[in-house]
Amino acid sequence: MAQGVRGTRDFYPDDMRVRNWLFERFHSAARAHGFEEYDAPVLESEELYTRKAGEEIVGQLYNFEDKGGRRVALRPEMTPSLARMVMARAGALALPIKWYSIPQCWRYERTQRGRGREHYQWNVDIWGMDGVAADAELLSVLVHFFESVGLGSGDLVIRISSRKVLEEVLGSLGIEGETFAATCVIVDKMDKLPADVVEAQLADLGLGADAISRIRAVLGLTDLDALSSALGEGSAAVAELGALFALCDAYGISDWLAFDASVVRGLAYYTGPVFEAHDRAGALRAICGGGRYDKLIGTLGGKDLPATGFGFGDMVVMELLAEKGLLPDLASGVEDVVFGMGAELRGAAMQVAGRLRSGGRSVDLVLEDKRMKWVFKHAERCGAARLVMVMPDEWAEGKVRIKDLGTGEESAVPIEDL
Amino acid sequence: MAQGVRGTRDFYPDDMRVRNWLFERFHSAARAHGFEEYDAPVLESEELYTRKAGEEIVGQLYNFEDKGGRRVALRPEMTPSLARMVMARAGALALPIKWYSIPQCWRYERTQRGRGREHYQWNVDIWGMDGVAADAELLSVLVHFFESVGLGSGDLVIRISSRKVLEEVLGSLGIEGETFAATCVIVDKMDKLPADVVEAQLADLGLGADAISRIRAVLGLTDLDALSSALGEGSAAVAELGALFALCDAYGISDWLAFDASVVRGLAYYTGPVFEAHDRAGALRAICGGGRYDKLIGTLGGKDLPATGFGFGDMVVMELLAEKGLLPDLASGVEDVVFGMGAELRGAAMQVAGRLRSGGRSVDLVLEDKRMKWVFKHAERCGAARLVMVMPDEWAEGKVRIKDLGTGEESAVPIEDL
Numbered sequence: 001m002a003q004g005v006r007g008t009r010d011f012y013p014d015d016m017r018v019r020n021w022l023f024e025r026f027h028s029a030a031r032a033h034g035f036e037e038y039d040a041p042v043l044e045s046e047e048l049y050t051r052k053a054g055e056e057i058v059g060q061l062y063n064f065e066d067k068g069g070r071r072v073a074l075r076p077e078m079t080p081s082l083a084r085m086v087m088a089r090a091g092a093l094a095l096p097i098k099w100y101s102i103p104q105c106w107r108y109e110r111t112q113r114g115r116g117r118e119h120y121q122w123n124v125d126i127w128g129m130d131g132v133a134a135d136a137e138l139l140s141v142l143v144h145f146f147e148s149v150g151l152g153s154g155d156l157v158i159r160i161s162s163r164k165v166l167e168e169v170l171g172s173l174g175i176e177g178e179t180f181a182a183t184c185v186i187v188d189k190m191d192k193l194p195a196d197v198v199e200a201q202l203a204d205l206g207l208g209a210d211a212i213s214r215i216r217a218v219l220g221l222t223d224l225d226a227l228s229s230a231l232g233e234g235s236a237a238v239a240e241l242g243a244l245f246a247l248c249d250a251y252g253i254s255d256w257l258a259f260d261a262s263v264v265r266g267l268a269y270y271t272g273p274v275f276e277a278h279d280r281a282g283a284l285r286a287i288c289g290g291g292r293y294d295k296l297i298g299t300l301g302g303k304d305l306p307a308t309g310f311g312f313g314d315m316v317v318m319e320l321l322a323e324k325g326l327l328p329d330l331a332s333g334v335e336d337v338v339f340g341m342g343a344e345l346r347g348a349a350m351q352v353a354g355r356l357r358s359g360g361r362s363v364d365l366v367l368e369d370k371r372m373k374w375v376f377k378h379a380e381r382c383g384a385a386r387l388v389m390v391m392p393d394e395w396a397e398g399k400v401r402i403k404d405l406g407t408g409e410e411s412a413v414p415i416e417d418l
Numbered sequence: 419m420a421q422g423v424r425g426t427r428d429f430y431p432d433d434m435r436v437r438n439w440l441f442e443r444f445h446s447a448a449r450a451h452g453f454e455e456y457d458a459p460v461l462e463s464e465e466l467y468t469r470k471a472g473e474e475i476v477g478q479l480y481n482f483e484d485k486g487g488r489r490v491a492l493r494p495e496m497t498p499s500l501a502r503m504v505m506a507r508a509g510a511l512a513l514p515i516k517w518y519s520i521p522q523c524w525r526y527e528r529t530q531r532g533r534g535r536e537h538y539q540w541n542v543d544i545w546g547m548d549g550v551a552a553d554a555e556l557l558s559v560l561v562h563f564f565e566s567v568g569l570g571s572g573d574l575v576i577r578i579s580s581r582k583v584l585e586e587v588l589g590s591l592g593i594e595g596e597t598f599a600a601t602c603v604i605v606d607k608m609d610k611l612p613a614d615v616v617e618a619q620l621a622d623l624g625l626g627a628d629a630i631s632r633i634r635a636v637l638g639l640t641d642l643d644a645l646s647s648a649l650g651e652g653s654a655a656v657a658e659l660g661a662l663f664a665l666c667d668a669y670g671i672s673d674w675l676a677f678d679a680s681v682v683r684g685l686a687y688y689t690g691p692v693f694e695a696h697d698r699a700g701a702l703r704a705i706c707g708g709g710r711y712d713k714l715i716g717t718l719g720g721k722d723l724p725a726t727g728f729g730f731g732d733m734v735v736m737e738l739l740a741e742k743g744l745l746p747d748l749a750s751g752v753e754d755v756v757f758g759m760g761a762e763l764r765g766a767a768m769q770v771a772g773r774l775r776s777g778g779r780s781v782d783l784v785l786e787d788k789r790m791k792w793v794f795k796h797a798e799r800c801g802a803a804r805l806v807m808v809m810p811d812e813w814a815e816g817k818v819r820i821k822d823l824g825t826g827e828e829s830a831v832p833i834e835d836l
Contacts (some may be wrong), residue, residue: 010459250764
């Protein structure tokens with residue numbers, strides 16, 4: 001018997017209602033902040049992703065050769081597609097642009113760990129703006145979303161740092177450019193991999209034991225003053241983070257935020273502020289993550305343009321919402337169930353349904369000969385508000401019988417009043 | 419420079435607004451009829467599609483081998499995925515089910531004819547119901563949609579026939595089962611391919627010149643009485659079509675419909691009524707198409723269940739809407755542009771934006787130092803209704819200056835009244 005591809009999900013109507021509920025809140029938070037929706041194909045050229053920094057996302061590419069011999073991939077993330085789109089209209093777009101999307105993203109792991117191979121990822125990005133005001137705006141979008149689903153700052157925290165922190169530490173050790181990006185990818189895994197594995201990987205990049213212990217010390221900081229002491233008075237990282245937290249104060253979202261130098265993010269292309277949200281209990285993987293990536297277009301052969309954004313998967317937040325009892329119990333959306341008593345009133349029931357539908361109601365018309373008992377059970381299962389019955393006596397008088405399924409009241413209503 | 423995969427589309431915000439406008443009307447027509455949304459992964463096992471009837475859709479499969487050696491495909495159509503989902507919950511689903519979806523579907527052609535390799539296809543299906551009432555309900559959904567986008571029965575026609583017509587003609591010639599399905603696929607191409615090509619293909623299936631001329635004669639009919647004469651008094655095809663047109667009369671949608679025996683549809687799995695919509699001018703490809711497919715699950719290894727549905731691509735209808743001048747001119751959706759005069763009012767502007775956003779407004783906050791002239795131009799480009807200016811004097815009095823961009827009127831409004 002035919003089965004779905006391993007690691008993919010089907011969305012039956014029950015699941016789809018919850019997905020739509022979540023996505024509608026993604027849309028709302030983005031639109032409240034004036035972001036416009038865009039989309040790109042799920043299939044892209046492989047070369048869009050083949051960076052050399054050892055990222056997990058590149059190693060797990062769902063890639064293949066098409067019938068024309070081209071190397072293509074199901075996108076693992078949206079940002080490179082967005083960069084491609086911005087490049088293609090370079091000069092023609094009025095900057096800054098504030099765009100969002102909810103693409104499905106794919107990965108392929110050979111090892112099976114019960115993890116999915118696809119998820120949806122809300123992406124929100126600002127291009128063409130230097131400065132932390134753009135990053136603060138993104139954080140405001142996040143908080144708006146969290147509040148809209150009933151989560152509070154007691155449930156989760158958005159941890160913030162900057163790639164400039166590591167840049168300054170590594171720069172003082174003479175590590176820059178591609179090696180810097182590769183180091184960030186490794187350092188991001190520091191608390192997930194055994195110490196000797198991480199140290200061996202860093203040693204491969206030319207970092208000795210002293211450098212590693214200096215990185216560990218700075219990454220342990222969760223206080224901007226301590227960071228300032230560690231990096232020195234003129235630190236650009238400290239100045240940037242100070243300005244970002246000050247702006248977030250003006251937004252009134254400081255309760256949701258914390259400085260945490262251990263936030264690095266696992267993608268190679270970040271250049272400035274980086275952040276990720278975690279449940280306060282620390283039981284789940286990151287809920288979302290993002291940051292500034294001012295040099296991505298350059299790596300794709302275009303002219304650099306400042307950019308910042310985040311990706312927000314649909315899976316972890318659903319776990320958190322379920323755990324907190326915040327998932328809604330959603331009905332089918334059907335408002336009226338229309339039922340014609342007997343085959344000779346089938347046509348009349350169609351007329352009634354048509355009239356209600358033209359008026360904007362969501363109407364389920366019972367299309368078969370069914371017993372009254374089935375119809376009542378069906379209306380209840382749909383969560384319908386009303387049962388509209390086309391019966392011989394009432395129809396002869398130009399009326400239908402309507403039962404309010406909330407109150408149980410029944411009345412005969414003239415057809416022209418529907 | 420990185421480019422998109424050939425035959426795929428990017429949706430910039432301008433394009434996305436129109437797509438959302440179209441999809442929202444797909445959603446509305448389905449919901450008005452009590453259909454529930456579902457979704458399935460774009461990637462499926464290849465075996466879900468490898469029927470042997472010579473269909474174009476199977477020949478153009480966008481298929482490949484994944485890293486685990488499995489044959490997979492980007493879905494060319496949604497119906498097999500839906501069948502798979504229904505099979506997986508056979509017995510647990512309350513029948514009938516009325517489901518819809520707007521999936522992206524893919525195909526791969528070696529020959530390049532400037533045709534796309536992906537499109538979106540609205541799918542609306544009813545499972546678990548025998549009888550033409552279900553088919554009539556689908557036609558009602560279609561008409562509801564057409565009306566909602568401003569198309570009338572003078573713009574297009576839904577041509578209807580039944581696979582039973584050909585079944586009766588071919589049955590009298592001893593052609594049944596898989597050969598019947600393969601014959602339908604060829605016959606569907608009769609007016610698109612040269613006569614000798616079609617005749618050679620039909621001859622391969624065992625049809626002689628007499629059979630072919632009999633098929634041509636019946637397929638030329640556009641009148642149910644003539645069909646009745648051709649197929650004989652007891653014809654199930656004639657009875658079925660008569661009942662369907664009678665029900666559509668009750669729906670009040672007869673103006674949109676026409677019997678046309680030449681409608682066969684190119685998919686192997688149809689078993690009963692089939693239909694497709696065409697622009698009356700005949701300039702475009704089919705706008706949508708569908709029909710009854712009661713035996714699809716059997717071919718996938720499950721127990722047959724009656725089913726009927728249609729697929730409706732996003733491309734042809736957009737051509738028709740553009741041609742008829744029915745595409746809307748859509749603004750960005752931004753309602754308010756908020757602007758703080760100078761860096762020291764940046765924080766104040768963030769507060770103002772936050773208050774408006776909490777109140778449900780879509781607000782674009784100007785995050786950079788810009789001149790007033792730029793801000794006005796920007797607000798105009800967004801199509802915003804209001805410009806909300808945070809200025810030193812007004813702010814000192816707890817007010818902001820609001821310019822109504824429709825009327826041009828300006829007023830100072832206390833913050834608590836926003």
